[in-house]
Amino acid sequence: xxxxxxxxxxxxxxxxxxxxxxxxxxxxxxxxxxxxxxxxxxxxxxxxxxxxxxxxxxxxxxxxxxxxxxxxxxxxxxxxxxxxxxxxxxxxxxxxxxxxxxxxxxxxxxxxxxxxxxxxxxxxxxxxxxxxxxxxxxxxxxxxxxxxxxxxxxxxxxxxxxxxxxxxxxxxxxxxxxxxxxxxxxxxxxxxxxxxxxxxxxxxxxxxxxxxxxxxxxxxxxxxxxxxxxxxxxxxxxxxxxx
Amino acid sequence: xxxxxxxxxxxxxxxxxxxxxxxxxxxxxxxxxxxxxxxxxxxxxxxxxxxxxxxxxxxxxxxxxxxxxxxxxxxxxxxxxxxxxxxxxxxxxxxxxxxxxxxxxxxxxxxxxxxxxxxxxxxxxxxxxxxxxxxxxxxxxxxxxxxxxxxxxxxxxxxxxxxxxxxxxxxxxxxxxxxxxxxxxxxxxxxxxxxxxxxxxxxxxxxxxxxxxxxxxxxxxxxxxxxxxxxxxxxxxxxxxxx
DNA sequence: TCAATAGTGTCTTTGAGACACTATCCG
DNA sequence: CGGATAGTGTCTCAAAGACACTATTGA
Numbered sequence: 001x002x003x004x005x006x007x008x009x010x011x012x013x014x015x016x017x018x019x020x021x022x023x024x025x026x027x028x029x030x031x032x033x034x035x036x037x038x039x040x041x042x043x044x045x046x047x048x049x050x051x052x053x054x055x056x057x058x059x060x061x062x063x064x065x066x067x068x069x070x071x072x073x074x075x076x077x078x079x080x081x082x083x084x085x086x087x088x089x090x091x092x093x094x095x096x097x098x099x100x101x102x103x104x105x106x107x108x109x110x111x112x113x114x115x116x117x118x119x120x121x122x123x124x125x126x127x128x129x130x131x132x133x134x135x136x137x138x139x140x141x142x143x144x145x146x147x148x149x150x151x152x153x154x155x156x157x158x159x160x161x162x163x164x165x166x167x168x169x170x171x172x173x174x175x176x177x178x179x180x181x182x183x184x185x186x187x188x189x190x191x192x193x194x195x196x197x198x199x200x201x202x203x204x205x206x207x208x209x210x211x212x213x214x215x216x217x218x219x220x221x222x223x224x225x226x227x228x229x230x231x232x233x234x235x236x237x238x239x240x241x242x243x
Numbered sequence: 244x245x246x247x248x249x250x251x252x253x254x255x256x257x258x259x260x261x262x263x264x265x266x267x268x269x270x271x272x273x274x275x276x277x278x279x280x281x282x283x284x285x286x287x288x289x290x291x292x293x294x295x296x297x298x299x300x301x302x303x304x305x306x307x308x309x310x311x312x313x314x315x316x317x318x319x320x321x322x323x324x325x326x327x328x329x330x331x332x333x334x335x336x337x338x339x340x341x342x343x344x345x346x347x348x349x350x351x352x353x354x355x356x357x358x359x360x361x362x363x364x365x366x367x368x369x370x371x372x373x374x375x376x377x378x379x380x381x382x383x384x385x386x387x388x389x390x391x392x393x394x395x396x397x398x399x400x401x402x403x404x405x406x407x408x409x410x411x412x413x414x415x416x417x418x419x420x421x422x423x424x425x426x427x428x429x430x431x432x433x434x435x436x437x438x439x440x441x442x443x444x445x446x447x448x449x450x451x452x453x454x455x456x457x458x459x460x461x462x463x464x465x466x467x468x469x470x471x472x473x474x475x476x477x478x479x480x481x482x483x484x485x486x
Numbered sequence: 487t488c489a490a491t492a493g494t495g496t497c498t499t500t501g502a503g504a505c506a507c508t509a510t511c512c513g
Numbered sequence: 514c515g516g517a518t519a520g521t522g523t524c525t526c527a528a529a530g531a532c533a534c535t536a537t538t539g540a
Contacts, residue, residue, distance in 0.1 A: 015262065015299050016302050017260040017261065017262055017263065018260065018263050018300070018302065019258065019260055020260065020261050020263065020332075020343050056258050057261070057332070059259050059261065059334065059341050060334050061334065062332065062333045062334065063330065063332040063333075063343070084329060084330065086327060087306065087327065087330040087345050089263075089300070089305065089306040089345070090305045090306075091302065091303050091304065091305065098302050100263055100306070100343065100345075102330050102332070102343075170519085171519090171520085172518085172519070172520090187502095187503065187504070187505080188519090188520080189503090189504085189505075189506095189520085189521070189522080189523095190502070190503060190504085192519095192520065192521075193501095193502095193521090194501095194502090209511080210511085210517090210518070210519090211511080211512075211516090211517055211518065212510075212511055212512080212516080212517040212518025212519065213509065213510040213511045213512095213517080213518050213519045213520080214510075214511065214518090214519080215518080215519065215520095216519085216520090413492085414492090414493085415491085415492070415493090430529095430530065430531070430532080431492090431493080432493085432494070432495080432496095432530090432531085432532075432533095433529070433530060433531085435492095435493065435494075436494090436529090437528095437529090440528095452538080452539095453490090453491070453492095453538085454489090454490055454491065454538080454539075455489080455490040455491025455492065455537075455538060455539080456490080456491050456492045456493080456536065456537040456538050457491090457492080457537075457538065458491080458492065458493095459492085459493090
């Protein structure tokens with residue numbers, strides 16, 4: 001219950017209030033590799049450090065709306081997969097004041113992220129998750145680590161990976177993504193089998209030529225951008241511990 | 244990143260701030276049935292409605308510490324399983340002001356909850372989740388529904404069920420809990436097999452007499468109260484959608 | 487003895503994984 | 514033809530489920 005813990009009425013306005021921000025961990029795939037968007041801070045504290053993009057919530061918008069606003073401000077992208085990750089609120093995580101940060105994960109399609117992130121500005125960058133900056137601002141290392149771990153575990157039992165792919169892709173490309181993110185090699189035959197059995201993909205007539213035998217391209221069946229259906233599961237074992 | 248969205252420095256203090264509360268959905272098992280603790284509101288808004296216990300955070304305590312404080316205030320119980328659920332922050336969910344609520348789930352052992360919840364006070368009650376009040380205060384129906392769904396899905400792939408059990412219990416009791424919470428009958432033989440293979444339980448010499456053949460009692464192997472090891476998984480399929 | 491509850495054994499089916507095989511392109 | 518990449522078929526083994534069986538108590 002809110003604003004009332006014991007038997008008497010409370011005056012909630014007399015409480016000191018923390019600041020509330022929304023931070024968005026934005027993932028995309030660049031050259032088949034998982035990247036995350038970070039911004040470089042220009043002021044104290046943590047001046048020069050890289051940080052997860054975010055900002056204060058407005059009093060009239062929902063948390064998710066705030067996350068979408070931040071996302072669009074940073075990348076110009078809308079209608080992407082967005083999910084609340086966790087809320088971080090330890091005292092002292094920001095030296096200026098008490099800040100509660102509601103962290104979100106966003107998945108941006110591989111072909112969409114080109115639109116965004118103006119190339120000339122050096123203070124916003126896609127970082128490969130395998131080679132992140134040594135130190136991040138605030139407790140953002142912890143947030144990012146948790147985001148990556150959650151993404152990994154969710155990919156194992158959801159269709160989330162499709163959110164990262166372009167409209168058309170080959171099955172072996174998809175396999176590659178899974179390998180990237182799970183960090184292990186998968187068997188080609190078994191992958192073909194499972195993905196076909198799942199019936200989540202739709203064959204197209206499009207074929208892409210390459211060095212060897214040309215590849216058939218496929219697309220994800222349902223409305224991709226906002227799909228939250230959790231159907232396909234590559235592997236059974238996954239763990240999502242709290243940070 | 245916090246307190247800085249664009250290129251210039253911000254004065255964060257000029258932002259209006261929401262109130263931040265922590266709500267704790269406290270589960271326990273009474274007569275083998277899942278119950279949740281609710282408190283009845285005595286003041287506007289939602290006077291007379293039942294609500295999830297919670298309260299404002301102090302400026303010098305972490306979110307989890309606030310949740311533990313609330314939990315102890317309501318039930319007198321410490322050292323229980325506690326996990327952050329989700330953060331609810333839609334504008335208008337509290338008519339008095341903008342409130343961000345960080346919701347937690349707590350699991351209280353079956354034999355512990357007797358200590359708590361003074362019987363004479365009618366404004367704090369354990370409610371069976373199968374027969375909850377029609378309407379709850381604020382958006383607490385949504386919070387509670389999500390908590391139950393999360394609990395269900397987590398029980399399927401974690402050892403969380405043990406957190407609800409007393410120190411000693413029989414395997415068929417454990418099976419009963421799983422059936423209760425999953426809402427389906429499980430095969431006795433298969434349950435015995437899986438639970439033994441998991442090696443999570445430790446046989447005791449204690450035997451409980453009943454109507455038929457006496458039952459051997461078991462205990463959970465590791466430090467139970469704070470154990471977060473996710474090892475035993477009754478079934479593979481689980482889904483945890485956002486609320 | 488039987489009713490009641492506890493606990494075990496075993497057969498069948500499913501599905502994951504390993505891995506060898508075939509297919510189609512370019513040169 | 515051979516190298517390269519795409520895609521298929523099939524065997525094995527382990528785990529899940531169904532279900533029949535045995536065990537131990539009290540009345």
